[in-house]
Amino acid sequence: MPSSLVDGNSLLALDVGAANTRAVLFDVVEGEYRFIASGSAPSTVEAPFKDVSEGARNAIENLQAVLGKTLLDGGRNLITPSQSNGTGVDALVVTLSAGPTIRAVIVGLLKDVSLESARRLAESTYARIVETISMSDPRKPEQQIDAILRAKPDLIVIAGGTDGGASRSIHKLLEPIGLASFLTPEEKRPFMLFAGNEKIKDEVKETLEKQAAVLRFSPNVRPSLETEDLDPAQSELAQMVVDIRKRQIQGVDLLNVWSGGHVLPTGYATGRMVRFLAKIYASSKGILSVDIGASAAIISAGFKDKATLNIYPQFGLGENLAGLLNYTTLEDILRWSALDISVGVLRDYLYQKSLYPSAIAATKEDLAMAHAAARQALFLAMQSAKRDFPRTAANIKPNLTPLFEPILAGGGALSDPSHPGQALLLLLDSLQPVGVTTIILDQNNLLPLLGAAASQNNILPVQVLESGAFLSVGTVISPVVDANYGTPILRAKLTYANGSEARADLKFGSLETLPLPSGETGTLEIQALRGADIGFGAGRGSKFPVSGGALGVVFDGRGRPLNLPADGVRRRELIKKWSWTLGGE
Amino acid sequence: MQAPVNHIIGFANIVRERLLPVKGDTLARLNQKVSSGDIVAEARFAREHVLLDVSRILRAHPKVADKLITCKVDDRLAAGAEIAVGQGLFPRTVVVPRDGIVVAVGGGQVLMEVGEAKIELRAGIPGVVINIIPNRGVAIQTTGALIQGVWGNGRIDAGILVNLAEGADSTLTAARLDVSLRGSVILGGMVKDAETLKAAAELPVRGLILSSIYPSLIPMAREMRFPIMALDGFGPMPMNSVAYKLLSTNIKREVTVNAELYDRYTGARPEVIIPLPISSDAPTLNATETFAPGLQVRMRRPPSMGMIGSIVAVKPGLTSLPSGLRAPAAEVKLENGESVVAPLVNLEVVG
Numbered sequence: 001m002p003s004s005l006v007d008g009n010s011l012l013a014l015d016v017g018a019a020n021t022r023a024v025l026f027d028v029v030e031g032e033y034r035f036i037a038s039g040s041a042p043s044t045v046e047a048p049f050k051d052v053s054e055g056a057r058n059a060i061e062n063l064q065a066v067l068g069k070t071l072l073d074g075g076r077n078l079i080t081p082s083q084s085n086g087t088g089v090d091a092l093v094v095t096l097s098a099g100p101t102i103r104a105v106i107v108g109l110l111k112d113v114s115l116e117s118a119r120r121l122a123e124s125t126y127a128r129i130v131e132t133i134s135m136s137d138p139r140k141p142e143q144q145i146d147a148i149l150r151a152k153p154d155l156i157v158i159a160g161g162t163d164g165g166a167s168r169s170i171h172k173l174l175e176p177i178g179l180a181s182f183l184t185p186e187e188k189r190p191f192m193l194f195a196g197n198e199k200i201k202d203e204v205k206e207t208l209e210k211q212a213a214v215l216r217f218s219p220n221v222r223p224s225l226e227t228e229d230l231d232p233a234q235s236e237l238a239q240m241v242v243d244i245r246k247r248q249i250q251g252v253d254l255l256n257v258w259s260g261g262h263v264l265p266t267g268y269a270t271g272r273m274v275r276f277l278a279k280i281y282a283s284s285k286g287i288l289s290v291d292i293g294a295s296a297a298i299i300s301a302g303f304k305d306k307a308t309l310n311i312y313p314q315f316g317l318g319e320n321l322a323g324l325l326n327y328t329t330l331e332d333i334l335r336w337s338a339l340d341i342s343v344g345v346l347r348d349y350l351y352q353k354s355l356y357p358s359a360i361a362a363t364k365e366d367l368a369m370a371h372a373a374a375r376q377a378l379f380l381a382m383q384s385a386k387r388d389f390p391r392t393a394a395n396i397k398p399n400l401t402p403l404f405e406p407i408l409a410g411g412g413a414l415s416d417p418s419h420p421g422q423a424l425l426l427l428l429d430s431l432q433p434v435g436v437t438t439i440i441l442d443q444n445n446l447l448p449l450l451g452a453a454a455s456q457n458n459i460l461p462v463q464v465l466e467s468g469a470f471l472s473v474g475t476v477i478s479p480v481v482d483a484n485y486g487t488p489i490l491r492a493k494l495t496y497a498n499g500s501e502a503r504a505d506l507k508f509g510s511l512e513t514l515p516l517p518s519g520e521t522g523t524l525e526i527q528a529l530r531g532a533d534i535g536f537g538a539g540r541g542s543k544f545p546v547s548g549g550a551l552g553v554v555f556d557g558r559g560r561p562l563n564l565p566a567d568g569v570r571r572r573e574l575i576k577k578w579s580w581t582l583g584g585e
Numbered sequence: 586m587q588a589p590v591n592h593i594i595g596f597a598n599i600v601r602e603r604l605l606p607v608k609g610d611t612l613a614r615l616n617q618k619v620s621s622g623d624i625v626a627e628a629r630f631a632r633e634h635v636l637l638d639v640s641r642i643l644r645a646h647p648k649v650a651d652k653l654i655t656c657k658v659d660d661r662l663a664a665g666a667e668i669a670v671g672q673g674l675f676p677r678t679v680v681v682p683r684d685g686i687v688v689a690v691g692g693g694q695v696l697m698e699v700g701e702a703k704i705e706l707r708a709g710i711p712g713v714v715i716n717i718i719p720n721r722g723v724a725i726q727t728t729g730a731l732i733q734g735v736w737g738n739g740r741i742d743a744g745i746l747v748n749l750a751e752g753a754d755s756t757l758t759a760a761r762l763d764v765s766l767r768g769s770v771i772l773g774g775m776v777k778d779a780e781t782l783k784a785a786a787e788l789p790v791r792g793l794i795l796s797s798i799y800p801s802l803i804p805m806a807r808e809m810r811f812p813i814m815a816l817d818g819f820g821p822m823p824m825n826s827v828a829y830k831l832l833s834t835n836i837k838r839e840v841t842v843n844a845e846l847y848d849r850y851t852g853a854r855p856e857v858i859i860p861l862p863i864s865s866d867a868p869t870l871n872a873t874e875t876f877a878p879g880l881q882v883r884m885r886r887p888p889s890m891g892m893i894g895s896i897v898a899v900k901p902g903l904t905s906l907p908s909g910l911r912a913p914a915a916e917v918k919l920e921n922g923e924s925v926v927a928p929l930v931n932l933e934v935v936g
Contacts, residue, residue: 146634350800355885359928359930366908367908367909
């Protein structure tokens with residue numbers, strides 16, 4: 001059993017990503033947990049290192065240099081608990097997103113019911129679905145066996161049957177799975193998760209246990225046809241993924257020992273934190289967290305009665321970057337670029353960059369392509385994730401992004417601290433939020449680390465969240481309105497705490513800002529024109545308090561959905577203008 | 586900071602594992618001298634399976650059906666062989682539809698492997714077998730030049746190296762490929778069109794060593810039966826000068842092109858090996874180095890992508906780049922005399 005962290009004071013959190021490994025220290029300052037400092041180093045999951053613990057040690061050493069405090073002993077092992085001479089830390093948690101995409105086979109009885117739940121479950125981790133088997137599969141069992149063998153799965157997720165419901169049909173589906181696994185060399189056999197009819201657990205065990213690398217059970221994801229409950233299965237799956245990584249990647253075992261078993265997949269830890277935030281900050285709007293990095297795009301949303309977690313390795317900006325072209329076109333990526341770049345140059349960039357995921361943009365043209373690819377990847381991830389949002393989620397129009405408050409954003413593509421405006425524009429373009437929302441940048445990528453710590457120390461995440469470790473970019477007002485370019489759609493008056501006022505007239509197709517520094521509050525009065533809707537009803541204005549941020553109050557009058565001009569010259573001019581409005585060059 | 590190394594070196598001690606994708610038999614012996622075409626291991630594997638549901642065909646309970654099944658695991662059966670006979674006056678029979686091997690019997694069913702295929706694993710490089718990996722393959726040691734690349738089409742072959750690249754920035758075209766090049770390994774520049782690949786396949790050649798390949802040609806290149814490897818990347822990229830010099834000074838030598846698929850996790854990458862007479866003092870290759878002044882590096886990203894230079898100084902702390910990002914960086918003097926500042930993560934050591 002993992003040891004408890006509740007009594008510990010200092011907590012070291014390691015995030016092992018595809019490109020970078022970060023070591024972050026949290027400690028108690030004046031009676032409250034605070035983010036103290038972080039150190040990072042390139043990840044060492046890949047050859048020639050092939051051992052993630054090396055990158056972890058390097059990141060901790062860099063943190064030591066920042067802190068002036070010793071955390072590793074002479075043998076480069078973590079000193080834990082902290083010693084009377086001030087060395088070491090009391091506890092460690094680890095989040096992990098490094099590693100090859102997990103190849104998953106999903107199995108379910110009915111295509112639109114249990115198979116869909118199995119799909120959602122598999123998408124809650126760093127998996128790519130490589131084969132699907134269901135009752136409506138027209139293939140013969142031997143063809144299914146061959147298909148599974150060709151797919152070489154690391155993981156098989158099985159759902160199906162309501163509790164006490166179908167058992168023979170499930171058993172029929174399990175046979176080819178068991179036989180395919182039996183034919184696979186022992187060291188390569190897949191891990192299996194059964195999340196179906198709980199009443200047939202013994203039969204499933206009998207059929208699959210000897211054939212699987214590991215067989216685990218979770219409560220049924222579909223206890224009844226109308227109910228879906230993924231949470232317990234996601235938790236089980238998260239543990240399985242760590243076990244798969246232990247088999248695939250050297251060094252994960254050591255980090256598991258150092259942390260006393262507190263290793264979690266990064267995406268799952270993020271999802272846990274979003275669920276936690278949705279509970280404590282419950283409102284009619286949802287809470288959204290997005291993360292766009294080398295290993296995946298992660299969309300995690302918390303609503304009043306449901307939380308969703310979608311991890312898309314295919315939209316990661318690292319080794320899978322060239323694969324982005326399986327889901328989109330070069331033209332659709334380039335529509336986001338402020339520079340005139342040819343499709344050929346972009347294609348070469350995507351392929352070349354996928355060779356070197358940890359490389360960074362040193363030139364403006366490289367950065368423009370990196371940001372364009374990140375926008376399109378996050379846009380696609382958001383469009384895919386929207387399918388799983390509950391129908392009851394508050395919205396202005398059903399086909400648009402639901403109402404969220406706040407939106408938290410992190411990941412390698414957004415972690416440049418010097419240009420929060422660029423990060424904001426990237427988020428506005430790809431997520432297209434509506435109404436009134438606060439955008440918060442997680443520049444130190446703390447959210448998953450807090451999620452990893454949350455179950456062991458529930459005070460730490462709350463105190464760190466409230467300590468200002470995240471950067472509030474500002475309050476964004478995005479009206480939904482149909483209008484012609486240049487038509488006034490909104491008037492705003494911001495009254496500062498000292499009584500002074502600032503005004504903005506928003507025209508369709510433009511961005512405007514009103515300064516309101518971080519830590520300050522004001523009252524915003526909106527007059528909606530032309531039937532503009534910011535969440536209070538079409539054409540209805542409102543008066544409400546707003547908090548400040550790096551960019552103050554931002555008005556996005558570009559319409560929803562955002563339609564960019566087809567003419568390239570005009571489009572690039574507009575993008576430059578929008579970027580300039582938000583503090584870019 | 587530790588630096589990844591891309592090996593482009595004129596003389597080194599090279600050890601390579603050659604492994605079967607599935608379990609099989611190792612044919613080579615320890616200390617055996619092998620040439621690149623020698624078969625060092627082989628395996629048989631089934632491409633397909635057949636599941637015979639005896640219970641359903643005989644309309645018998647699985648436990649009853651199990652008793653009626655006459656074959657057992659590992660039996661090699663010919664098409665038409667009878668494996669179960671039912672009960673009654675006019676009993677039904679179950680026969681095997683294809684030649685194959687029984688791999689499982691139980692639950693009233695018989696699972697067979699059919700469509701057997703044979704894999705022959707060739708040595709790939711000439712050298713000495715220094716390790717036998719039971720049921721999987723061998724490790725072979727050789728000495729010579731090693732030139733690693735970034736993309737390969739998964740094929741391997743050997744032949745005499747012919748230079749069709751007048752310079753590091755040449756383009757290989759179909760017009761340059763004539764019948765006199767049949768069976769050769771071609772040192773080309775970049776390949777921009779499908780016609781060049783088709784012309785190379787028609788000869789056929791035994792390998793193409795390229796500076797770069799256009800991404801649109803990748804699906805076709807994967808289908809080619811001869812090895813194709815790119816040393817520097819995708820799109821219009823000249824060959825890095827170190828590789829070009831090394832390869833162009835080894836013309837007419839026998840070279841092995843192992844255009845292995847690049848696997849960042851195992852470290853497998855495409856490479857050219859030029860075996861040279863054995864020497865006891867050939868240096869062993871380092872997998873990593875530490876960034877330091879004097880090291881020869883290649884630029885992985887713009888500016889000057891693909892160019893070779895040497896580190897003048899590793900800058901302290903973080904350096905602001907023209908893109909606006911800040912990162913640990915080094916000052917690099919390029920071979921054309923120009924000095925640039927590049928983030929360390931965009932550099933790899935060459936040597």
